[in-house]
Amino acid sequence: MAPTPENTPAGPVLKLAQPLPLDSGRSLAGVQIAYETYGNLNADKSNAILICHALTGDQHVASPHPITGKPGWWIRMVGPGMPIDTDRFFVICSNVIGSCMGSSGPASMAESGAPYGMTFPVITIRDMVRAQVALVDALGIGKLHAVVGGSMGGMQALSWAANFGDRIDAALIIASTSRHSAQNIAFHEVGRQAIMADPKWNGGDYYSEGGEDPRKGGPESGLAVARMAAHITYLSEQGLTEKFGRRLQDRDAKTFGFDADFQIESYLRYQGLSFTDRFDANSYLYITRAMDYFDLAEEHGGKLADAFRGTKARFCLVSFDTDWLYPTSESRTIAHALNAAGHPVSFMELSSPFGHDSFLLDNDDLDRVVKGFIR
Amino acid sequence: MAPTPENTPAGPVLKLAQPLPLDSGRSLAGVQIAYETYGNLNADKSNAILICHALTGDQHVASPHPITGKPGWWIRMVGPGMPIDTDRFFVICSNVIGSCMGSSGPASMAESGAPYGMTFPVITIRDMVRAQVALVDALGIGKLHAVVGGSMGGMQALSWAANFGDRIDAALIIASTSRHSAQNIAFHEVGRQAIMADPKWNGGDYYSEGGEDPRKGGPESGLAVARMAAHITYLSEQGLTEKFGRRLQDRDAKTFGFDADFQIESYLRYQGLSFTDRFDANSYLYITRAMDYFDLAEEHGGKLADAFRGTKARFCLVSFDTDWLYPTSESRTIAHALNAAGHPVSFMELSSPFGHDSFLLDNDDLDRVVKGFIR
Structure with a gap:
């Protein structure tokens, strides 16, 4: 019986009544x-679409973020009359486990009565999906009309297809990959080391330092550096x-100092600092770890095509030509594996100057692809 | 009279008798x-070649590093019978000002009797070159047979051509650029913020904490993160x-923890930690700043070709096809500017899987190009 x-x-x-089994x-x-x-x-519960969020995303896909007050992170895609049309579809988005927006994560209370911190178990993308399956069960939905995700959300969509096909x-998998490359892992490891090098990280035990807000009192400096990188x-x-070039920030000449002379410096500093207001450093450690561990082929005997033999789902893959985090070649690898497993697949490389973040930004081509696929 | x-x-x-004028x-x-x-x-003092080192390099181009004991950083290029043949040429390499291997930098004693720290003036690539000109003067050399550099060394070689042509x-300019891009500045800013976020940086005033060695007692954690990025x-x-893939480090399975499970993590951690043994964090701040400030066109009225109108030097440019820090397009921009200024220029893009670091690694094509140009 579902809770x-x-x-x-x-x-x-x-709240799940039963413990959730984990890959570990x-x-x-x-x-x-x-x-x-x-x-x-x-x-007949046939119109449900699950949207899976990215590393630092949350469940507020189309409604304001309760901390920052900012609009939902994908309002250009999800809503009445939008490509994922909430007049027609029942859209679900849940905060991944390991995160810090209400789902169980390292800042949650453990049975000991204190926050987990680093005693929280290391989780995987498949573990995140297991929690989503439990949610879909609880909502009484047998089969999702579609699962949709960009970046880490795409990994979850792939994991749904592979494990709960x-x-x-x-x-629909956008700007994603079937496994983290050495370079992907390297960038995440820099971020983790930046957090762990901050004395305020304190082995992950910092939640009592910030009073009401578990995000305060922790390794904010390290987390900001991680976010910048x-x-x-x-x-x-x-x-x-295009956006910044070598333009100076509110000044006519270089200052010959270490202030943010360049706009790009000022922008990055702001991105780093504002991130610490809304995200927990330990969650950043756990979620990046889950992404680095992600290797769908390895999970299925080393052959990616074998990951897709248990599903009859339709697939659509989208990449962006300037995305160097998960470049088009990664989507092509997935498309080839799907073809090898006998699946038809729509695969499009879209053009955008904005790199990986393109999936979150205005892009008419993406709108058309999503609308055409989510029919 | 030269000192x-x-x-x-x-x-x-x-030791210079006169103060060195700076761009600031x-x-x-x-x-x-x-x-x-x-x-x-x-x-007749006509066989001198100046080699300019990169960001974290030093003067020990072809002889062991006094701290690490490792061989000189370019012994595959410089030595008897090598492409830059010390049986024929008099090779000079000086530590750039701002650095920490014996030339004046933030760890040097100021007139106050204490180390400069952040009271050291912000310097530029051209300031580094001004110090090299003073050295060449002191050695009684009127004209260099060649100036050679990779990466930041290439910036210095360009600055020689533009300012002391x-x-x-x-x-000979290898794997370099005529100006730092927004992305270049962004990566440096991450490194600087990592250092400055380390409480042991202490506003740059940490030299008294380490006893004999000015590198100890400082922001080693922050510097290590900067180096990793x-x-x-x-x-x-x-x-x-190719080098690491997703291979695990000395283990058969993932540990579901935050140790360095992957070889790439272990490698990066080692690179970060070992760097702190040989480099001063404040020097890292100052030299990255000099690189970010570098924009040869801006220095010459906004037109890169104008930077090269005062010289009759021969030019050779080399880029590597997998270098995404200073990609081939940057060398091509320089080649076009040299052509526009009426200079013939040899420009080669070499193939190598190793990215920007290729200029330091074994590469027969590079050897042939260097040997052919330094004739």
């Missing part, structure tokens, strides 16, 4: 899954040049 | 320039995949 979701001020939260061999008791829904589930009719990988060299 | 170099246990050091408008008194020479200067017969930019995605 019943509970409404909290921050939105509905599902451990299991996680008392799992909470915070989520949002948009639109209405139809009578009979529970989805379609998978990651942010560079989300943008293309071309996009940075 | 006389003085021999120290770490090699010769030139300040000047630096008591400048010391540590250098090495190889081979013999001929009677009548003092060189030839310039930079190191990724020196290698290509392809090179990282």
Whole structure:
């Protein structure tokens, strides 16, 4: 019998009655899954679309973020009359486990009565998906009309297809990859080392330092540096040049000092600092670890095509020509594996100057592709 | 009258009698320039080649590093019978000002009797070259047979051509650029913020904490993170995949923890930590700043070709096809500007899987190009 979701001020939260089994061999008791829904589930429960968020995303895909007050992160894609049309579809988005927006993560209370910190189990992309399956079960939905995700969201969509392929009719994977490359791991490791090098990280035990807000009192400086490094990988060299070039920030000449003379410096510093207001450093460690561990072929005997033999889902893959984090070649590898497993697949490389972040930005071509696929 | 170099246990050091004027408008008194020479200067002093080192390089181009004991950083290029043949040429390499291997930098003693720290003036690539000109003067050399450099060394070679073009017969610029891009600045800014976020940086005032060694007691954690981030930019995605892929480090399975499970993590951690043994964090701040400020066109009225109108030097440019830090397009921009200024130029893009670092590694094509140009 599925447990019943509970409404909290921050939105509905599902509490799992049973421990969630994890890839590590451990299991996680008392799992909470915070989520949002948009639109209405139809009578035969056939119009549900699950949207999977990226590394630092959350469930607020089409409604304001409760901390920053900013609009949902994909309002250009999800809403009434939008490419993922909430007048027609019941859209679900849940915060991944390991994160810090209401789902169980390192800042959650452990059975000991103190926050988990680094005693939280290391999770995988498949573990995140297991939690989503439990949520879909609790909502009484047998089969999703589609699972959709960009970046780490795309990894989850791939994992749904590979591990719960009979529970989805379609998978839309945008700007993603079937495995983290050495360079991907390297950038994440820089971020983790930046956090762990901050004395305020304190082995992950910093939650009591910040009073009410678990994000305060922690390794904010290290987390900001981690975000800065990651942010560079989300943008293309071309996009940075167009947006900032070597333009100076509110000054006519170089200051011959270490202030943010260049606009790009000022922008990065702001991105780093503002990130610490909304994200937990330990969650950043756990989620980047899950991404680095992701290798769908390895999970299925070393052959990527074998990951897709248990599903009859339709597939659509989208990459962006200036994305150097998960370049088009990664999507092509997935397309070839899907073809080898006998699946038809739509695969499009779209043009955009904005690198990996293109999937979040205005792009008419992407709108058309999504609308055409989510039919 | 040129001052006389003085021999120290770490090699010769030139002390300038006059303050060195700087681009900032300040000047630096008591400048010391540590250098090495190889081979013999001929009677008419026409066989001198200046080699300019990169960001974290030093004067020990072809002789062991006094701290690490490792061989000189370019022994495959410089030595008897090598492409830059010390049986024929008198090779000079000096530590750039701002660095920490014997030339004046933030760890040097200021007139106050304490180390400069952040009171050291912000310097530019042209300021580094001004110090080299003073050294060449002191050695009694009117004109260099060639100035040679890779990466930041290439920027110095370009600056020689632009500002002291009548003092060189030839310039060889490898894997370099005429200006730092927004992405280049962004990566450096991450490194600087990592250092400055380390509480042990202490506003640059940490030299008294380490006892004998000014590198100890400082922001080693921050400097290690800075080095890790930079190191990724020196290698290509392809090179990282070939060298490390997703291979595990001394284990058969993932540990579901935050140790260095992957070889790439272990490698990066080692690169970061070992760097702190040989480099001063404040020097890292100052030299990255000099590189970010570098824009040869801006220095010459906004038109790169105008930078090269005052020289009759021969030019050779080399880029590597997998270098994404200073990609081939940057060398092509320089080649076009040289052509526009009426200079013939040899320009070659060489193939190598190893990204920006290729200029330091075994590459027969590079050997042939260098040997053919330095004739």
